[in-house]
Amino acid sequence: MARLVMKFGGTSVADVARIRNVARHVKREVDAGHEVAVVVSAMSGKTNELVAWCRDASLLHDAREYDAVVASGELVTAGLLAIVLQEMGIQARSWQGWQVPILTDGAHGTARILGVEGAELVARFDERHEVAVVAGFQGLHRATGRVTTLGRGGSDTSAVALAAAIKADRCDIYTDVDGVYTTDPRIDDRARRLDRISFEEMLEMASLGAKVLQVRSVELAMVHGVRTYVRSSFDDPADPRSGTLICDEEEIVEQQVVTGIAYSKDEAQLTLRRVADKPGVAAAIFGPLADANINVDMIIQVVSDDTTTTDITFTVPRADYDRARTILEAVRGAVGYATLQGATDVVKVSAIGIGMRSHAGVAARAFRALAEKGINIRAITTSEIKFSVLIDAAYTELAVRTLHSLYGLDKAA
Amino acid sequence: MARLVMKFGGTSVADVARIRNVARHVKREVDAGHEVAVVVSAMSGKTNELVAWCRDASLLHDAREYDAVVASGELVTAGLLAIVLQEMGIQARSWQGWQVPILTDGAHGTARILGVEGAELVARFDERHEVAVVAGFQGLHRATGRVTTLGRGGSDTSAVALAAAIKADRCDIYTDVDGVYTTDPRIDDRARRLDRISFEEMLEMASLGAKVLQVRSVELAMVHGVRTYVRSSFDDPADPRSGTLICDEEEIVEQQVVTGIAYSKDEAQLTLRRVADKPGVAAAIFGPLADANINVDMIIQVVSDDTTTTDITFTVPRADYDRARTILEAVRGAVGYATLQGATDVVKVSAIGIGMRSHAGVAARAFRALAEKGINIRAITTSEIKFSVLIDAAYTELAVRTLHSLYGLDKAA
Numbered sequence: 001m002a003r004l005v006m007k008f009g010g011t012s013v014a015d016v017a018r019i020r021n022v023a024r025h026v027k028r029e030v031d032a033g034h035e036v037a038v039v040v041s042a043m044s045g046k047t048n049e050l051v052a053w054c055r056d057a058s059l060l061h062d063a064r065e066y067d068a069v070v071a072s073g074e075l076v077t078a079g080l081l082a083i084v085l086q087e088m089g090i091q092a093r094s095w096q097g098w099q100v101p102i103l104t105d106g107a108h109g110t111a112r113i114l115g116v117e118g119a120e121l122v123a124r125f126d127e128r129h130e131v132a133v134v135a136g137f138q139g140l141h142r143a144t145g146r147v148t149t150l151g152r153g154g155s156d157t158s159a160v161a162l163a164a165a166i167k168a169d170r171c172d173i174y175t176d177v178d179g180v181y182t183t184d185p186r187i188d189d190r191a192r193r194l195d196r197i198s199f200e201e202m203l204e205m206a207s208l209g210a211k212v213l214q215v216r217s218v219e220l221a222m223v224h225g226v227r228t229y230v231r232s233s234f235d236d237p238a239d240p241r242s243g244t245l246i247c248d249e250e251e252i253v254e255q256q257v258v259t260g261i262a263y264s265k266d267e268a269q270l271t272l273r274r275v276a277d278k279p280g281v282a283a284a285i286f287g288p289l290a291d292a293n294i295n296v297d298m299i300i301q302v303v304s305d306d307t308t309t310t311d312i313t314f315t316v317p318r319a320d321y322d323r324a325r326t327i328l329e330a331v332r333g334a335v336g337y338a339t340l341q342g343a344t345d346v347v348k349v350s351a352i353g354i355g356m357r358s359h360a361g362v363a364a365r366a367f368r369a370l371a372e373k374g375i376n377i378r379a380i381t382t383s384e385i386k387f388s389v390l391i392d393a394a395y396t397e398l399a400v401r402t403l404h405s406l407y408g409l410d411k412a413a
Numbered sequence: 414m415a416r417l418v419m420k421f422g423g424t425s426v427a428d429v430a431r432i433r434n435v436a437r438h439v440k441r442e443v444d445a446g447h448e449v450a451v452v453v454s455a456m457s458g459k460t461n462e463l464v465a466w467c468r469d470a471s472l473l474h475d476a477r478e479y480d481a482v483v484a485s486g487e488l489v490t491a492g493l494l495a496i497v498l499q500e501m502g503i504q505a506r507s508w509q510g511w512q513v514p515i516l517t518d519g520a521h522g523t524a525r526i527l528g529v530e531g532a533e534l535v536a537r538f539d540e541r542h543e544v545a546v547v548a549g550f551q552g553l554h555r556a557t558g559r560v561t562t563l564g565r566g567g568s569d570t571s572a573v574a575l576a577a578a579i580k581a582d583r584c585d586i587y588t589d590v591d592g593v594y595t596t597d598p599r600i601d602d603r604a605r606r607l608d609r610i611s612f613e614e615m616l617e618m619a620s621l622g623a624k625v626l627q628v629r630s631v632e633l634a635m636v637h638g639v640r641t642y643v644r645s646s647f648d649d650p651a652d653p654r655s656g657t658l659i660c661d662e663e664e665i666v667e668q669q670v671v672t673g674i675a676y677s678k679d680e681a682q683l684t685l686r687r688v689a690d691k692p693g694v695a696a697a698i699f700g701p702l703a704d705a706n707i708n709v710d711m712i713i714q715v716v717s718d719d720t721t722t723t724d725i726t727f728t729v730p731r732a733d734y735d736r737a738r739t740i741l742e743a744v745r746g747a748v749g750y751a752t753l754q755g756a757t758d759v760v761k762v763s764a765i766g767i768g769m770r771s772h773a774g775v776a777a778r779a780f781r782a783l784a785e786k787g788i789n790i791r792a793i794t795t796s797e798i799k800f801s802v803l804i805d806a807a808y809t810e811l812a813v814r815t816l817h818s819l820y821g822l823d824k825a826a
Contacts, residue, residue: 016469050489056429057493058500065499068507069492072485076463079482080470086478087471094481098511099558145512 002169003035003125007136007159010044011176012233013077016084023084024237025174026131030090035125037118037132037166039159040081042073047137063108067138067149071097074135074155082133091130095121097138097147102158104139104148111139111148113157113220116165134162153214160217164224171226172243173213174233179244180205180212182409183261188401190410194259195242198249201259201352204386208350209264213246221246249354257355257362258407261400264348267297268321269378269390270328274309274338284335285312288327294320298348298379298390309338313379315390318344346378349399350388351407362407363387369406375399415582416448416538420549420572423457424589425646426490429497436497437650438587439544443503448538450531450545450579452572453494455486460550476521480551480562484510487548487568495546504543508534510551510560515571517552517561524552524561526570526633529578547575566627573630577637584639585656586626587646592657593618593625595822596674601814603823607672608655611662614672614765617799621763622677626659634659662767670768670775671820674813677761680710681734682791682803683741687722687751697748698725701740707733711761711792711803722751726792728803731757759791762812763801764820775820776800782819788812 006029008022022040029036041047050070054061078094085092100118104111124130136155139148150157156173163171178193180202185191197205199222206215212230221228231243249255275281289296299314316324321344328340356362363382370377370389375398379390391399404410419442421435435453442449454460463483467474491507498505513531517524537543549568552561563570569586576584591606593615598604610618612635619628625643634641644656662668688694702709712727729737734757741753769775776795783790783802788811792803804812817823 016466019470053429053489053493054496057432057496060500061496062499065492065495065507068495068509069489072488075485075488076466076482079478080466082478082481083467083470083474086475087473094478096481096560147509 001033001035003166004029005037005039005159005163005166005168005171006174007039007155007172008041008174008233009155009176010041010047012174013040013081014044016080019077019080020084021237022081022174022233023088025233025240026085027088027090028237030131037121037134037162037168038081039134039136039155039162040074040077041136041155042077046073046076064146067108068147071135071138071147071149074137078133078135085131085133091128092133093124093130094133094135096135098140100134101142102139102161103142104150106141106144106148108148110151111141113139113150113161116161118162118166122166134158153217156214156217157220160220160224160226160228163226164220169227170229171221172229172231174231175212176232176234177212177230178232178235178241179230180210180246180260182259183400183404184210184263187263187397188404190404192409192411194244196245196247196252197259198252198354199246200249200385201354202246204350204352205260205262208262208348208352208386208388209266210260210262218246255355256353256407256409257359258351258353258409260352261403261407261409262350262352263396263400264350265393265396266318267315267346267348267390268318268324269313269315269343269346270321270324271311271313271341272328272335272337273311273341274304274306275312276336277303277308277310281335284331285328288331289316289324292323292327294324294327298381298388300379315346315348315379345393346390347393347396348388348390349396349403350386351403352386353407354385356385356387365406366403369402370399373398373402414446414448416579417442418450418452418572418576418579418581418584419587420452420568420585421454421587421646422568422589423454423460425587426453426494427457429493432490432493433497434650435587435646436494436501438646438653439498440501440503441650443544450534450547450575450581451494452547452549452568452575453487453490454549454568455490459486459489477559480521481560484548484551484560484562487550491546491548498544498546504541505546506537506543507546507548509548511553513547514555515552515574516555517563519554519557519561521559521561523564524554526552526563526574529574531575531579535579547571566630569627569630570633573633573637573639573641576639577633582640583642584634585642585644587644588625589645589647590625590643591645591648591654592643593623593659593673595672596813596817597623597676600676600810601817603817605822605824607657609658609660609665610672611665611767612659613662613798614767615659617763617765618673618675621675621761621765621799621801622679623673623675631659668768669766669820669822670772671764671766671822673765674816674820674822675763675765676809676813677763678806678809679731680728680759680761680803681731681737682726682728682756682759683734683737684724684726684754685741685748685750686724686754687717687719688725689749690716690721690723694748697744698741701744702729702737705736705740707737707740711794711801713792728759728761728792758806759803760806760809761801761803762809762816763799764816765799766820767798769798769800778819779816782815783812786811786815
């Protein structure tokens with residue numbers, strides 16, 4: 001007997017028929033003798049509808065009221081799934097975020113989970129063999145007694161936090177793909193599903209553009225050592241396929257040098273030409289951006305033609321591009337640059353693998369391979385287990401496929 | 414300065430545009446210096462959608478889960494109204510049922526309010542001049558920590574209970590009509606809006622078929638002496654018309670003998686012919702119906718042609734007609750009747766007025782007037798402030814208009 005948390009997203013609970021399918025997945029695990037808590041999202045489309053109403057009510061809406069409205073979607077799914085499970089003869093009850101309670105801080109709209117008090121829920125596993133159906137994406141800010149939401153994708157975070165709190169043996173994330181792939185299969189049809197991936201690698205994959213899991217939920221799984229299994233909710237509940245287990249690297253026997261290739265189109269590049277090469281200039285540039293909550297990612301600095309000034313190139317999230325330009329134009333006097341250039345048709349391609357720690361020259365091979373294909377590298381960043389290159393967006397697919405082959409990730413033809 | 418509870422139903426909050434209109438009504442009262450709590454229903458159609466999903470999930474759904482699902486609709490409206498009020502520069506916050514809390518018993522789906530702990534809400538009137546926007550129709554069963562609903566029309570009850578708890582000067586029920594009429598204006602265009610009506614009369618009106626308010630909310634208003642004002646939410650918020658005040662009879666200066674004519678089509682008639690006229694026969698008939706939770710209303714008993722038996726006629730809610738027939742057929746042996754007859758094409762027409770207490774012969778005048786129109790009376794019941802006649806449904810309009818004129822209720826031509 002194991003204790004499981006099973007999480008189902010919006011497309012998996014889009015209507016009552018699909019909720020019934022989810023219930024069959026739950027029944028399979030209950031029949032196998034497991035203790036089960038299920039975390040559900042709102043029916044797909046419902047959260048967007050609620051968000052649109054809030055915007056329609058006021059563009060500057062109170063985040064506390066936004067949360068009160070938007071968190072209602074998950075209550076519906078949780079109650080309906082409990083009803084369907086009961087009809088299948090399974091003891092079940094729904095839990096709203098404040099009922100568990102899932103406790104968060106007061107950062108409405110993007111609240112962080114502080115703790116989950118799952119004692120009553122666990123007691124009912126024992127006393128009643130009852131499945132707990134928990135509304136995802138939400139919590140309670142105890143000091144004010146108000147409902148909070150965790151931000152988009154928050155239900156994954158709810159599931160992992162609940163799994164950590166009730167000491168679950170595994171957290172199964174059911175989604176619309178059957179696992180984590182070596183790269184995006186829509187870009188490279190030779191992508192392979194990974195049987196296992198380490199927390200660290202998955203964290204980098206998610207941070208660098210892989211959409212399968214939210215960064216926050218992977219972080220949480222890593223910190224608490226929650227073995228997290230990504231699998232498909234569209235499989236036959238009686239005979240589901242394997243997925244990908246995200247686990248401690250000790251659990252992974254055969255470690256590749258590179259595990260996956262990720263890419264992100266959410267980048268924009270900014271270049272300041274002929275910046276005076278004097279102390280404090282970096283602070284003059286990046287201080288105001290930091291103050292405006294704009295994350296600067298890749299930074300490269302090269303000496304200009306005239307040798308007394310430098311050119312500084314860096315990336316920001318594409319959503320912040322216009323704001324960043326405005327800020328940089330405002331500080332032009334203080335910084336003293338000649339011209340400001342920018343580009344949004346860029347992409348960041350990254351290779352991730354724990355094996356890089358013990359293998360030198362992994363990134364160098366990539367630079368060579370990309371150069372051979374005529375792909376110009378605008379910027380580079382590296383860390384212990386990944387490297388990223390910023391390139392023209394037009395070369396996205398070519399670069400991904402080139403690196404995927406280079407590191408032996410292609411599946412057998 | 415007064416303290417007001419304002420209640421808006423589903424059609425008044427059907428979309429964000431209409432919620433904005435509601436906010437203007439609220440603003441008018443706030444600008445006048447009043448302390449305001451608002452109770453809202455779900456957007457029209459939303460509760461039906463949620464109920465349909467529950468039915469689709471299982472016809473035998475757990476009432477606790479049904480409540481968890483169905484109570485979510487009001488959370489959306491409460492949050493949206495708070496947002497719109499804030500945009501208009503009015504301090505406001507939403508309160509979910511469990512947050513106030515509105516405490517109920519554990520009768521899920523038809524819970525009764527046990528108490529409202531409105532201290533924090535009231536403190537905020539003073540400290541922040543804050544409008545409280547309360548989700549109607551729902552409460553918290555404290556012993557289990559679960560969400561309950563009050564049944565259809567429950568938001569009126571929420572509003573009156575809240576008004577009683579916070580000692581409001583008035584509870585304004587905004588609805589799709591502009592008050593309580595002497596009779597249904599769709600049946601008689603000479604119906605007049607009443608300026609005032611006593612609690613007792615309103616309770617009879619509601620019990621006997623008038624749809625404007627739920628019986629439970631009028632009961633509660635009467636018990637706690639909550640002055641309740643029925644008015645239109647479709648008026649210009651800047652210049653609303655008058656409505657009808659439901660209040661203590663002492664507040665009503667000019668009392669009519671008859672205040673209103675109500676009718677109800679939710680009736681069915683059953684007649685047992687040639688029942689043995691012996692002790693215990695009434696118990697043998699009505700005991701099993703009571704055990705099945707079927708309310709028996711009008712009862713008349715007349716001696717049959719043969720003088721050793723009687724005929725017993727009574728009414729039951731039309732929804733229970735088939736069940737009642739089945740039960741009566743089952744007890745035929747014990748009761749010993751000759752034939753069972755029934756009719757569902759009947760209507761109960763009632764006249765209500767506190768003045769009947771001090772005026773004799775009020776009902777007798779009606780019987781005469783109806784007989785003159787050729788309307789056959791199948792059954793009669795009277796009480797201190799009302800009488801009812803059961804007649805063929807085909808004569809509904811004629812009977813209502815006849816009584817409306819008879820008691821001088823027609824408006825001036």
